[in-house]
Amino acid sequence: MLKRIQAWLRPPVTIARKDWTWAKCNNLVLSTVIVVSLLSGFSLIAHFDFQKENNRQAKELQHLVEQQWDQQPARHPHRVAHFGHFAIRQLSPLSFIDNGVNPFVGNATFLEAHQLNSTNFSAAVDSPNTLRFGELTIGSIIQLFLPLFIFSLLFGQYRQERDGQLLRMHHVSGVSSFQFQVGKLVGNLLIVLTIIFPTWLVCLALMLRIEVIPTIWPRFWLLTLLYLVYLFVWSGFAVLVFTRLKNPRKAFATLLALWTLFFIIVPRLLPVAAETVYPAPTAAEFNRKLHRAVSASINAHNISDQRFIAEKERLLKRHGVERVEDLPFNFRGFGMSIGEESSTEIFRRQIAQLEARHIQQNRFIETFGIVNPLIAVRFLSQLLAGAGYHHAFDFDKQAEQHRYQFVQKLNELHMHEIAYENDRDQKLTSQFWQEFKDFQYDLPSLPWVSKRALYSSLALFVWVILTFVGLATFKVRVQ
């Protein structure tokens, strides 16, 4: 059995080796290798430096706001709740590989009582429109340009092989179409991997210099595997096009047209289509709606609010007292607490609705991963790099959770450390503020990632199967 497998594999290996030698001797290939290596190396280091600097600043800022929080003077807890806090977003450690939606989502959220503020200060807002064309990270070079390079490589080879009747000679050598195509795929994949290998080694070296976060290494290796599978799919697809179409120029033109469609047009049209099918409110609309909903909820600052009065009556009855002054805690603090609970419930509901709409939009786009592997890989790459929309939402959620926790803790202090009488004139010492936890964003776990990666992984898996089936089924058009 093993011998039969070895015998079957010998021709593909011979073909792959020959294509490798072909590439080594081809000046055009060599110059492309140099250009791509330089470009990807430069992009890698530039993004790594940017990320390092960005995160250094973010860390410093976060430290500064934590310091400012801790150093507040003696204050009334509700004043502290309005003094607020900032949650600063650091770029995920793998953002230097794939920057994803980072430039388009905000970096800082102001957290305060009774308010849901959006995350602001995105790079796209402060940058020229050219940023919309996407940044050139090593991830985007692999995703966008390496398939193009594979097409060019195969064009050079097939033009020679068809024009020189070398395909007929392969056929007469008794090499099956499957063996021939597998050999071509492996050979070209090896050439492309060789191009990217030095850059990936640099990547690995840079990884050793970043702060270790538990899921980072598995994410990095999964990302490596993802790109390998992606390049395999495109190599296989391109081999199939070149072996099925008689004219290599037509095959190349077809692949270029598909590249333009799949890589330029479709990824830009899909968000527009998704927005049309599943319209999401603009930031202004969302804030207006949120404001309306919050205004309709219990207002702890308004003592004539009927629901607030009803809550008060219920509380007095439960504690068997007639006046709020007789309650075992500060009623104003309690009012703030239930007001916060009520408005937070509204915030979270509204955010959940908005997130659900964004998820619908992204699912709509993700569906096209079955037609266009770039879509599937882009989702997975961003997800693994921690730079996708899922992570942006997760940051907002963790920031909102932090906001709720510290505001409610302040309300607790208000209830139990501040007396009802002369409430406004009382203060708590700064020692209290130091007991609050700092904001720390935790990169989600791998199960969290895998749950969200399911559809795109499946789409990519279908592409791998289709590639194999295509290679095994379609015959090389020798003529």
Add this chain to the structure above:
Amino acid sequence: METTLAIKLDGLSKSFGNQKAVVDLNLSLSQGEVFCLLGPNGAGKTTTINLILGILPPSSGRVTVLGHEMEQNATTALRQVSFIPETVSLYPQLSGLENLTYFAELADNKKIDLARAAEVLNQVGLSEKEYKQPAGSYSKGMRQKVCLALAFYRNAQILVLDEPTSGLDPGSANEFLRLISEARDRNQTVFMVTHDIFRAKAIADRIGILRSGRLVQEIDAQSISVTRIEEIYLEYFNA
């Protein structure tokens, strides 16, 4: 004892839509025989080669190579065949030796004996310096020699040649024919398609004339003069 025919074509036909390229072709080639197929452009010569090599499936009829039916068992059948196309380019970045070892390794599915490959290349008239040069610098004659060396190295029982002498200078063409003759001496069967009546007469045991996909005449090349072959050829095509 019945000897296996090298090539047997039984009622072989090939149509492309309504156009009939090869019509009911019946032909048997014994081992060690040199057969030349003559015909003008569009007569169906290259289609016949493609059918013999299993590159095209026949519309009807069958091709048998050394007892193996091409449609059923192409890999085994082709293991005994070596082919030299009309425009043989080889891989220009690889040397003659590398081209030979590449195709030989593919066909034989085993490691190459480099010393023997070099010896065979020498035998067909390529010096060490020449066969170590990139094939991109080769003339057509040199490229054909590499292909012939491949056939010799592999001990292929059958050589299929598509217009091998077209575009060669007379010296190279004669040198090529000498090598074909050596192939015959080794009992290798040669099926050659050509326009060149004179060289066909010089090398072939039998000559076939193909007209509009039909084999209209089979001639014993040794029993007839070249002038007569030319007359017969022209009779068909001026008719």
